Each structure stands twice: as structure tokens, then as C-alpha cells.
Amino acid sequence: MSPSFDVAVIGAGPAGSTTARILAGKGFKTVMVERRSTIGVPIHCGELLPTLPELLDIFPRSKRLQHLGNVPKELVTNKTSRTQLISPQGHAVEFKFGTNIIDRTKFDQYLAHQAADAGCETYLQSTVVNRSTSNQIEFKSRSGPDSLDAKVVVGADGPSSIIARTLGNSYSSPERELSPSINFIMKNVECDENVVQMFFGRNIAPGGYTWIIPKGDSMANVGFGLRRCISTPGTSLLTYLKHFIAKNKIAAPQLKRAKVVSRVGAIIPVAGPVPITTSENALLIGDAAGHVMASNGGGIPTALSGGSIAGHVIAAHLENQNPLSTYDRIWKYEFGKELDTALSVLRIADSVMTSDPLTDVCMRIAGKQFLEPLIRCRLPAPVDFVSKTFVRTFNAIVN
DSSP states (O other): OOEEEEEEEOSSHHHHHHHHHHHHTTTEEEEEEEEESSSSOOOOOOEEOOOOHHHHHHHHTTHHHHHHHHGGGGEEEEEEEEEEETTOOEEEEEEEEEEEEEHHHHHHHHHHHHHHHOOOOOESSSEEEEOOOHHHHEESSSSSSSEEEEEEEEESSSOOOOHHTTTTTTOHHHHEEEEEEEEEEEEEOOOOOOOOEOOOOTSSSSSSSSEEEEETTTTTEEEEEOOOOSSTTTTHHHHHHHHHHHOOTTHHHHHHTTTEEEEEEEEEEOSSSOOOOSSSSSEEGGGGOOOSSSTTTTOOHHHHHHHHHHHHHHHHHHHHHTTTTHHHHHHHHIIIHHHHHHHHHHHHHHHSSSHHHHHHHHHHHHHHHHHHHHTTTTSSSSSSHHHHHHHHHHHHHHH
8 A cells, every 4th residue: 555645745856855844844744755866966057046135136025035045154165246248259248146156965965854854754766657636656666665645746856847747737849948958067177266157159058058157166067058949950068068168268268177077967947937837736846847047047046935835835735725726826926027037038038149249249239237137037128129129239230
């Protein structure tokens, strides 16, 4: 007979662990089902988290970030205070933007340990293969049970979420809506450890950007994400990244003595929130819900906020039969506008950055006044006006 739980959380990333901690702490029988053998390994991001003041500025309606975004010092490997956006020809726009570079493995494990301390069980090396409408979960596991039942199921299982599919979600155009990425952790990097660098260009990172994120002690995350609908057919991510490391006139001098310590790939959802994030007995959080800033791939703050919202909504549902659909209303209020704006920013980029010359001109025209708000997920002018202005200006220059 399958074990039964009040809540089964599928995925032990920041979103899942946050939800599990809250529910287990309220006395609900909670389990996390995680496909990896070790939580937080391998890492799937550049490990950048905006500082608490930046988070509260970007997400002013998500007051819960005051607590959730306060990362313990021992999990922070470096702090930066400035960001550079670099055009294909090397023109840099720099502005103040505070970040904590976290040890993502330790961060994920810290959150999972909090959930365990609250009483949550965890099944590792357990890959979910199906969820029934009555919330029977089937999974492949090297040890322990291979199925369980739950009153509520939480999909925190990433962009390829099985739980999301059981709710009726799918990506109609994966080459446009999902961004494959690759990240190298490198040592002996000679960069300014107070500055995050983001490089743009169709020949650098088509449909995305390349990053150098300093981890401290001459270590850095060097990686990029792209979209296949824009990239050159047949060109691998590894080819793009190796060319950037060896040939980019800004990056190559910083990386000439650098060595790869480890590498990992990931998929980033960049289509905005999925259409259906709740049912009568299940809901989605984090990447599974599409709660990622489409313009930059950032998803930790929304994972933490969404996980917290889910935990409290599910508790009210189990205690008082409150509908799980309350979750939709709250996350849309707290960070839905910012997700919509980030998607609009990506669409601006798609419309005006169709070539390296155009990208270079647009970034020079935009300057700090326009580009800094975009990083903070604000649009300083209507999208259509901005796009048309950039295109007209470029046509006037080249003609």
C-alpha cells in the first residue's frame, strides 16, 4: 500500500523547499520527492541573487521577500555593486546594482535542511513519471516506495515539469519558449570582482546573453543562454561559449589564464507564467510555473515568494477548505506585473536586436537611462514606441 501524505512536493529546489518548510512546520505530513541523489548538485544557474534592497525595489508588492531574501552570510561567496551591459562591439553601459553571489549548492541544501528540521520527509533519487487526477504519484526510485498518495501535490519540478503537464500545460514552441544554457565555473579569472558583466549580440548569445559573474577568489561563473529559434542551426552551445571565451575582445583578456573547474547545462523557461498554475488539488511553483524573469532568466526571488505563497495557501486549504485558486490571485499581485514586464523586455529585444550592428546601435542609443530600468523590470516608455524608435533610428543611420 502506498504511503499517504497531506502534501507531496515534487522537487527540492528553493521553491519546493520553501513550501515544504512552511507546511511541515504547521504540522502537515509533508514529503519532498527529488530526482537528484544530492540536493543542489549540480547547480543550474549563475548563482546571482539581488541584494535585499534591490529585491524590494524590483518586487515592491512582495513584502515576504524582506525575510526570504535575507541570505545568511555564510552562503554568500561574493558581493558586487555594479553591472555592465556590453554591446557586440564592446560598448559598455554601467550602473549600480547590488548582488549577492551565493553558493547555490549550499543555499539549496540550507533550505532543504530547514524543511527537514520542520518535519518534512525527503525521497532522493526518485523521478516522478506520472500524477493521477486523484493525486497518486508514481516515480522511479532506487530505494523506498515507488508511489505515494497526497491530498495536495505541488509541482516544483522545473521547466520540464511532469506535474505541469498533468494540469494541461505545454510549450507550443519550445525553440522560442525555452532557453538552453551552459555554465562554466572557472578559476584564475582576471575580472573586476565587484562587477557583473552581461554581453549581448546575435553572434554572442542569440536570443539571450552571456555572463561573467565573479564568485570571489578569482573564480567566476561564465555562461550563456540562447534560443534555438534565433541561433545558427547546428551550432552547439559549447561552440558559442568557447568562441566567446577565446575571441571576445572584452572577455578574452579576463579569461586567458582561466581554467574550467566544472560545467553544467540547464533549460530556462522564458515564455512567462504557464496558463494553468492551480487545480482543485495541485499547484505549480518556481520554474514549473514559468515564474522566471524572461528577460534575464532570474528565478530565485520568484521561487522563494511563490513557494511561500503556496505553503500558506495550501495550509488554509487543508485547514479550512479555502480554494487553491487563491494562490493565483496572490502571486499575480506580488510579482505577476514584473513577470509580464520581463516578457515585454524580451519581446523588445527580439524586435530590435535582429543583428549585431542593430544591437550595438540600440544599446548605444538606449544608454543607462533606458537599459537600467529594463534590468529592474520596468519599462520607461511604451513597448511599441521604443521598438519603432530604435528601428527608425537604425534605418536612418545605415541609409
